[in-house]
Amino acid sequence: MSLPTLQELNVNPEKAFRNDQLNMLLNQKPPASWVKEHPFAKNVKYIPIERVEFILTKIFQQWKLEVLNYSQLFNSVAVHVRLHYLNPTDGNWYFQDGLGAVGIQTDAGKAASDLSAIKQDAVMKALPAAESYALKDAAEKLGELFGKNLNRKETAPFQATFTDSQPDKSKERMKILISESKSVQELNNYSNDAVRLGLLKDFENKLNTFTK
Amino acid sequence: MINTDEILFRCSSLGHLMTEPKSKSETLSETTKNHLVDVWIRHKYNRKELITSKYMEKGVMVEEDAMTLYSRFRKQYYVKNEKMLTDDFIKGIPDIITEKTVIDLKSSWDIFTFFRTKQKAVEKMYYWQLQGYMSLTGKENARLAYCLVNTPQVLIDDEIHRLQYKHLSEADAIKARNQIEMNSIFDDIDIQDKIYEIEIKRNNEDIERLHNRIIDCRNWIAENLKF
Numbered sequence: 001m002s003l004p005t006l007q008e009l010n011v012n013p014e015k016a017f018r019n020d021q022l023n024m025l026l027n028q029k030p031p032a033s034w035v036k037e038h039p040f041a042k043n044v045k046y047i048p049i050e051r052v053e054f055i056l057t058k059i060f061q062q063w064k065l066e067v068l069n070y071s072q073l074f075n076s077v078a079v080h081v082r083l084h085y086l087n088p089t090d091g092n093w094y095f096q097d098g099l100g101a102v103g104i105q106t107d108a109g110k111a112a113s114d115l116s117a118i119k120q121d122a123v124m125k126a127l128p129a130a131e132s133y134a135l136k137d138a139a140e141k142l143g144e145l146f147g148k149n150l151n152r153k154e155t156a157p158f159q160a161t162f163t164d165s166q167p168d169k170s171k172e173r174m175k176i177l178i179s180e181s182k183s184v185q186e187l188n189n190y191s192n193d194a195v196r197l198g199l200l201k202d203f204e205n206k207l208n209t210f211t212k
Numbered sequence: 213m214i215n216t217d218e219i220l221f222r223c224s225s226l227g228h229l230m231t232e233p234k235s236k237s238e239t240l241s242e243t244t245k246n247h248l249v250d251v252w253i254r255h256k257y258n259r260k261e262l263i264t265s266k267y268m269e270k271g272v273m274v275e276e277d278a279m280t281l282y283s284r285f286r287k288q289y290y291v292k293n294e295k296m297l298t299d300d301f302i303k304g305i306p307d308i309i310t311e312k313t314v315i316d317l318k319s320s321w322d323i324f325t326f327f328r329t330k331q332k333a334v335e336k337m338y339y340w341q342l343q344g345y346m347s348l349t350g351k352e353n354a355r356l357a358y359c360l361v362n363t364p365q366v367l368i369d370d371e372i373h374r375l376q377y378k379h380l381s382e383a384d385a386i387k388a389r390n391q392i393e394m395n396s397i398f399d400d401i402d403i404q405d406k407i408y409e410i411e412i413k414r415n416n417e418d419i420e421r422l423h424n425r426i427i428d429c430r431n432w433i434a435e436n437l438k439f
Contacts, residue, residue, distance in 0.1 A: 169280065176284060177283060190289055
């Protein structure tokens with residue numbers, strides 16, 4: 001016995017196909033020109049925030065960022081955001097959460113943990129930066145296009161599972177006509193086309209119901 | 213450089229060309245001239261105005277369903293013609309070409325537009341479209357078949373989605389959603405009630421008028437718009 005396919009199991013293959021197509025788009029590798037080397041962290045790649053915002057608008061048209069929380073963690077400020085986006089395949093709003101943290105700058109020569117040496121504008125700079133990191137963190141979860149696997153070594157490329165489930169309508173049409181036939185004469189109108197479409201079996205089965 | 217004599221007009225647009233001018237001193241109406249400007253832009257700059265609506269979207273999406281409904285109604289197996297036909301003046305892709313008749317299917321948006329159509333004379337745009345098809349195929353008869361087929365789920369979802377902007381109470385929103393769904397599905401209605409046909413006879417005089425009008429249109433483009 002062969003196992004059922006995901007397509008067969010899905011309650012709405014048409015919708016699943018559209019979701020799959022969106023996932024395929026979201027999981028395209030970002031163009032090389034978008035990807036930058038992090039200026040401080042060695043071998044760390046990233047996609048600039050303006051590019052992330054641009055793609056969000058391009059794909060979802062409507063999205064909004066909600067700051068759920070911000071706090072001090074050791075010598076950093078941390079922000080927890082929720083990225084809401086309008087799913088184009090069904091018109092519903094969904095969200096992804098993201099976290100970002102940025103160290104608070106201290107005066108030159110002072111230890112990062114020396115909170116008495118915090119620079120006057122350190123929080124002003126660190127808090128929005130942490131928010132940007134949080135936004136990027138949330139967006140990354142949407143797919144490779146947003147930088148999901150940029151710094152991962154082992155990745156599996158996304159592969160679409162669902163196919164357009166639109167049946168061959170002209171064949172379906174013939175099946176309906178055969179099944180709705182009320183006499184041998186009517187059925188015979190379809191014989192040539194039924195054979196051409198490979199529906200001889202359906203045709204014969206229907207014919208048998210008249211001759212029995 | 214494009215030779216204006218080579219411009220072929222789509223059958224679906226012939227109604228624009230055949231609109232009569234308000235003044236008898238004019239050869240072409242404003243509607244016709246506007247259409248000719250669009251045609252010229254398409255040929256010269258390869259730009260085409262995108263006109264779309266939910267009615268047009270449904271028409272395209274349910275083409276095959278309408279074909280199936282019409283096949284069931286006529287008890288004939290029909291297949292969509294995909295071949296573009298042309299002559300020296302016009303071009304077009306009729307939906308169905310049979311031995312004697314050329315048939316064009318039109319899908320109504322809902323049951324209201326479907327039944328209202330029955331009370332009206334044939335739309336001029338469709339009349340000229342079918343005269344064009346008869347000219348292209350050499351058929352003596354044409355048929356316009358209005359079909360009432362279910363609206364695709366994606367368009368129903370769009371309609372329901374629009375309710376969000378109407379600030380309805382939850383109870384009213386549910387009621388409205390149910391009504392939209394009810395108004396979009398017609399499985400409970402007999403096939404005989406879901407097709408409305410209009411027969412149109414070939415009119416050689418009108419076809420000749422059409423050809424003469426196309427010559428006028430080409431001349432107008434050559435005189436007024438530069439290629």
